Amino acid sequence: MVDIGARRYWVFDLDGTLTRPVHDFAHIRAELELAPNCDILDSLALLPSPQREHKMALLDRLELFYAEKTQPAADVVGLLDALFQRNDRLGILTRNSQPVALQALEVIGARRYFLKEDVLGRDEARPKPDPHGIELLLERWSAKPEEAVMVGDFRYDLEAGRSCGTATVHVDHGTHQPWPELTDLRVTSLTQLLEIL
Incomplete structure (x- = not known):
């Protein structure tokens, strides 16, 4: 023990x-146009540049929104x-x-x-x-x-x-x-x- x-x-x-x-991960995935139940960071890492950077910036904004409500x-x-x-x-x-x-x-x-x-x-x-x-x-x-x-x-x-x-x-x-x-x-x-x- x-x-x-x-x-x-x-x-x-x-x-x-x-x-x-407080995070609505289904909403976050939908906003990022990702598959339901996927690992968000893993999925974004597979995207080509500059799409990856654009979606990471959007993720930052979404997370900040939820941080304010935490x-x-x-x-x-x-x-x-x-x-x-x-x-x-x-x-x-x-x-x-x-x-x-x-x-x-x-x-x-x-x-x-x-x-x-x-x-x-x-x-x-x-x-x-x-x-x-x-x-x-x-x-x-x-x-x-x-x-x-x-x-x-x-x-x-x-x-x-x-x-x-x-x-x-x-x-x-x-x-x-x-x-x-x-x-x-x-x-x-x-x-x-x-x-x-």
């Missing part, structure tokens, strides 16, 4: 983990504050752009817990499930994977953490399928994670 509470380096997914899900997950500030008071290091790894992530953190009242350079978006690191972003944060923090935790609501988050060798926490909000082979700790909310800590 992994002792999550003993770890001092925390990497969080953003959408659906620290925030309540709502905090229950107890997000309580959890982050508890970790911050312990002097733990906190980072974000998101498939959004960094400016969108910073705006969303501002909207939910959590911006103060993260250094800008510790908020990695798709332009700062290869997108999850690639563990590249976690590796970059751990290198910056001079931390080892066995000292760190990846917290997320989707399998890409858990796959990235597992590939890197960190502990993994699945925040499933009671709505997602479990991925026990990728998960060290499964919680239904950040409130439950805060209670465990």
Whole structure:
């Protein structure tokens, strides 16, 4: 059993983990003229230039629209504050752009817990499930994977953490399928994670 509470380096997914899900991915795919249920970033990466750049700019605008509407997950500030008071290091790894992530953190009242350079978006690191972003944060923090935790609501988050060798926490909000082979700790909310800590 992994002792999550003993770890001092925390990497969080953003959408659906620290925030309540507000993205309408069907609408985003329709606006981008992509196939239903496709991986948006993978699909855009396959497009030729300049079509790819045009659609990435549109994606940025759509994500910023949703960032303005984002709502905090229950107890997000309580959890982050508890970790911050312990002097733990906190980072974000998101498939959004960094400016969108910073705006969303501002909207939910959590911006103060993260250094800008510790908020990695798709332009700062290869997108999850690639563990590249976690590796970059751990290198910056001079931390080892066995000292760190990846917290997320989707399998890409858990796959990235597992590939890197960190502990993994699945925040499933009671709505997602479990991925026990990728998960060290499964919680239904950040409130439950805060209670465990």
